Amino acid sequence: xxxxxxxxxxxxxxxxxxxxxxxxxxxxxxxxxxxxxxxxxxxxxxxxxxxxxxxxxxxxxxxxxxxxxxxxxxxxxxxxxxxxxxxxxxxxxxxxxxxxxxxxxxxxxxxxxxxxxxxxxxxxxxxxxxxxxxxxxxxxxxxxxxxxxxxxxxxxxxxxxxxxxxxxxxxxxxxxxxxxxx
Amino acid sequence: xxxxxxxxxxxxxxxxxxxxxxxxxxxxxxxxxxxxxxxxxxxxxxxxxxxxxxxxxxxxxxxxxxxxxxxxxxxxxxxxxxxxxxxxxxxxxxxxxxxxxxxxxxxxxxxx
Numbered sequence: 001x002x003x004x005x006x007x008x009x010x011x012x013x014x015x016x017x018x019x020x021x022x023x024x025x026x027x028x029x030x031x032x033x034x035x036x037x038x039x040x041x042x043x044x045x046x047x048x049x050x051x052x053x054x055x056x057x058x059x060x061x062x063x064x065x066x067x068x069x070x071x072x073x074x075x076x077x078x079x080x081x082x083x084x085x086x087x088x089x090x091x092x093x094x095x096x097x098x099x100x101x102x103x104x105x106x107x108x109x110x111x112x113x114x115x116x117x118x119x120x121x122x123x124x125x126x127x128x129x130x131x132x133x134x135x136x137x138x139x140x141x142x143x144x145x146x147x148x149x150x151x152x153x154x155x156x157x158x159x160x161x162x163x164x165x166x167x168x169x170x171x172x173x174x175x176x177x178x179x180x181x182x
Numbered sequence: 183x184x185x186x187x188x189x190x191x192x193x194x195x196x197x198x199x200x201x202x203x204x205x206x207x208x209x210x211x212x213x214x215x216x217x218x219x220x221x222x223x224x225x226x227x228x229x230x231x232x233x234x235x236x237x238x239x240x241x242x243x244x245x246x247x248x249x250x251x252x253x254x255x256x257x258x259x260x261x262x263x264x265x266x267x268x269x270x271x272x273x274x275x276x277x278x279x280x281x282x283x284x285x286x287x288x289x290x291x292x293x294x
Binding site: 001004005008009011012015016018019024027028031034035038041042045046047048049050053054057060061064065067068069085086088089092093096097100104107109110111112113115117118121122125126132133134135137138139143146147150153154157158160161164165 | 183186187190193203210218221233234238240255257258260264267271278
């Protein structure tokens with residue numbers, strides 16, 4: 001399990017760099033490194049389907065974020081409302097840690113899950129659905145409504161992005177039209 | 183248990199970035215880091231010591247499989263995360279076009 005610890009520490013260091021670096025493009029690249037570390041961690045944790053999905057999603061996210069930050073290297077401001085912001089941040093993290101501490105004591109030990117629901121899937125999954133990959137049988141057969149809801153959310157988000165990004169139909173009367181296609 | 187604590191540290195870094203930073207792109211980066219931490223936590227709860235991937239093979243009898251249920255749920259959550267990130271970036275780019283800045287305190291109409 002030592003490789004998992006090394007990967008998690010690598011991810012934490014990458015996250016610290018992504019948060020604290022001044023340059024926006026460097027920050028986006030650092031968060032990409034965190035995501036690729038997560039891909040390797042998922043492979044170690046025996047979740048190959050999730051690792052493949054995470055790899056594709058990570059690369060798409062990087063492309064979108066680099067497109068947004070390209071040529072927009074802005075000065076970073078930290079002045080004003082310093083004390084209030086810090087107090088609110090520390091308060092939120094303290095409340096979260098308190099809740100997390102209560103929950104972590106209730107969890108079963110790492111490596112020994114209870115698997116109440118999953119034992120049924122493991123026993124009867126192959127004979128009921130005929131899928132050799134149990135993750136596929138769960139998302140496409142036992143919990144197909146989840147996947148339907150996921151597709152609905154994806155579709156709604158795509159419509160939202162198109163409505164925000166498009167230029168036709170946003171021009172009001174009396175406004176000077178300036179087209180700048182990038 | 184130490185693995186859970188490291189995962190918690192990663193989530194706290196994301197939370198700190200969301201609450202403390204004032205650049206919109208930095209806030210999106212914080213949301214992404216928190217999302218990674220939550221996905222990793224779900225996979226960690228389903229891991230079994232010396233387990234195998236939840237994939238059957240025709241001739242080998244595999245008994246010690248990891249929990250497939252959190253993996254299926256996280257698969258859904260990752261795709262939804264991509265959709266929300268794309269929506270956030272689209273809104274951030276529109277804000278940049280309108281106000282010429284990513285700093286949330288310099289946007290006039292957000293001021294209370």
